Amino acid sequence: xxxxxxxxxxxxxxxxxxxxxxxxxxxxxxxxxxxxxxxxxxxxxxxxxxxxxxxxxxxxxxxxxxxxxxxxxxxxxxxxxxxxxxxxxxxxxxxxxxxxxxxxxxxxxxxxxxxxxxxxxxxxxxxxxxxxxxxxxxxxxxxxxxxxxxxxxxxxxxxxxxxxxxxxxxxxxxxxxxxxxxxxxxxxxxxxxxxxxxxxxxxxxxxxxxxxxxxx
Amino acid sequence: xxxxxxxxxxxxxxxxxxxxxxxxxxxxxxxxxxxxxxxxxxxxxxxxxxxxxxxxxxxxxxxxxxxxxxxxxxxxxxxxxxxxxxxxxxxxxxxxxxxxxxxxxxxxxxxxxxxxxxxxxxxxxxxxxxxxxxxxxxxxxxxxxxxxxxxxxxxxxxxxxxxxxxxxxxxxxxxxxxxxxxxxxxxxxxxxxxxxxxxxxxxxxxxxxxxxxxxx
Numbered sequence: 421x422x423x424x425x426x427x428x429x430x431x432x433x434x435x436x437x438x439x440x441x442x443x444x445x446x447x448x449x450x451x452x453x454x455x456x457x458x459x460x461x462x463x464x465x466x467x468x469x470x471x472x473x474x475x476x477x478x479x480x481x482x483x484x485x486x487x488x489x490x491x492x493x494x495x496x497x498x499x500x501x502x503x504x505x506x507x508x509x510x511x512x513x514x515x516x517x518x519x520x521x522x523x524x525x526x527x528x529x530x531x532x533x534x535x536x537x538x539x540x541x542x543x544x545x546x547x548x549x550x551x552x553x554x555x556x557x558x559x560x561x562x563x564x565x566x567x568x569x570x571x572x573x574x575x576x577x578x579x580x581x582x583x584x585x586x587x588x589x590x591x592x593x594x595x596x597x598x599x600x601x602x603x604x605x606x607x608x609x610x611x612x613x614x615x616x617x618x619x620x621x622x623x624x625x626x627x628x629x630x631x632x633x634x635x636x
Numbered sequence: 637x638x639x640x641x642x643x644x645x646x647x648x649x650x651x652x653x654x655x656x657x658x659x660x661x662x663x664x665x666x667x668x669x670x671x672x673x674x675x676x677x678x679x680x681x682x683x684x685x686x687x688x689x690x691x692x693x694x695x696x697x698x699x700x701x702x703x704x705x706x707x708x709x710x711x712x713x714x715x716x717x718x719x720x721x722x723x724x725x726x727x728x729x730x731x732x733x734x735x736x737x738x739x740x741x742x743x744x745x746x747x748x749x750x751x752x753x754x755x756x757x758x759x760x761x762x763x764x765x766x767x768x769x770x771x772x773x774x775x776x777x778x779x780x781x782x783x784x785x786x787x788x789x790x791x792x793x794x795x796x797x798x799x800x801x802x803x804x805x806x807x808x809x810x811x812x813x814x815x816x817x818x819x820x821x822x823x824x825x826x827x828x829x830x831x832x833x834x835x836x837x838x839x840x841x842x843x844x845x846x847x848x849x850x851x852x
Binding site (some may be wrong): 433437452460471593606 | 648649650653654656660666667668669676679681682683685686687689724729736756757774775785786787788789790792794795796799804805807808809811812813815816817818819820821824825826827829830831835836837838842
């Protein structure tokens with residue numbers, strides 16, 4: 421199983437590493453980290469460097485294509501070469517998946533037209549502007565498309581894919597292997613249950629940063 | 637706040653990226669990825685390359701030291717230079733933390749002697765052999781030491797540290813920012829609740845791999 425994960429400048433690293441840690445454990449999985457160019461890409465704050473071992477020009481198909489998020493997707497939405505590559509690889513996949521704002525890039529590339537999808541809660545309405553149908557579920561499936569909510573939701577998405585592509589037993593073994601028995605110290609992970617003042621502050625910061633990059 | 641994360645060959649990448657995605661969002665946080673040498677280290681399966689931007693010889697102190705796990709910790713347990721560095725940096729920290737088998741490396745370095753700690757469930761008894769006191773909690777605190785259970789538990793550990801080092805409000809804002817509202821599709825993330833056959837299979841694989849590296 422050929423699993424291709426797109427990596428790029430200003431990536432949110434957990435978006436790609438959560439699913440990687442699950443999907444790489446599937447029997448027969450071969451995971452490739454693929455960037456616009458070969459080389460190390462940097463997280464938004466610069467603190468993490470992640471190797472793109474292949475460039476998009478070297479990869480033309482995938483069983484699973486995963487597009488993670490991060491503020492960098494705002495910039496890639498304007499990159500015709502990357503969007504054409506997404507369309508070409510998507511035409512070969514069994515599953516095309518996104519985490520967080522990766523869905524906005526998939527939508528900008530045109531592959532989610534009329535499809536139900538999710539993204540980070542703070543930017544969900546942008547999915548509609550880009551032709552998709554936003555749905556506020558942690559993991560959304562529509563045909564071969566699978567999209568997760570923000571950042572950490574990629575782990576849940578990947579476990580659901582593991583169950584579907586291998587078996588529920590394989591998915592459970594992977595879950596136990598990564599001891600995914602989450603126990604957040606607060607119940608503040610969703611905009612519905614976080615305190616309103618915290619929600620507004622986070623929303624403001626994310627939208628301001630997104631608008632800044634969109635105008636850039 | 638100077639946050640140092642040790643990275644090394646055969647690292648479990650989620651062990652370090654889970655906490656990174658939380659702690660990097662703390663006000664004033666400066667995260668550094670530090671390896672035995674500068675350069676790109678590889679995950680156990682080779683599919684992920686992570687940049688060590690500094691070598692341990694260039695870093696002598698930290699407010700928070702985080703040691704992630706992976707089979708590579710088995711090899712570092714024999715590395716006197718890395719263990720001496722851990723002891724030296726630990727002497728300067730406000731918090732010394734581990735995820736998964738990172739605790740085994742901390743214990744091998746001698747900084748967890750007589751301390752309560754946790755690691756991956758499959759290797760918990762090795763903590764005792766290395767002089768620590770194993771405790772089967774998702775996040776264990778003993779004085780300035782904080783240790784998480786396997787792999788994904790680093791996210792919960794980091795949120796607890798965020799609440800302590802900044803405030804509960806800051807931790808909640810971070811949790812909402814990474815939309816950490818987990819919804820695993822199965823209840824198989826702990827050895828107590830996973831089906832017995834799956835538990836034995838995972839246990840066998842992990843112990844065999846660990847023993848192989850320990851003998852190597």
